[in-house]
Amino acid sequence: MKLQDKASPDLPKLVTCPTCGGDSVYAPSNPFRPFCGERCKNIDLGAWASEDFRMPATGLPEDQLTDDEQ
Template sequence: MPEPEFTVKTVACPACNGPSIYAPSNIYRPFCSERCKNLDLGAWASERFKLPEQTPNIDPDFEQI
């Protein structure tokens, strides 16, 4: 029985925007390389991807004690 043919999909690497093969053969997917994967991990670890704090709605006419 012949093996099914797979089309290779190429996507933009989230770190460098270069081409990245999105297939089981690329162990770093969706990244193009180990370097890009580690750069992204480092950005998360250093909280560069942190969401901004929401400022509370402060009513200027409300007096706080």
């Protein structure tokens, strides 16, 4: 078990930054949490804004198809 996994009020919780994969302090002292910093937060925001993150889509159920799609 890693040291930061143990619940301790003295040690801040470390998580993996979703953008760069580095360590990130998950505490009120880090205003960019869960990201390690402003740069990683902005990279992630830009990816959402440019629609790089998408849910896999399947076609509409047959009862919801429009006349153009039938």
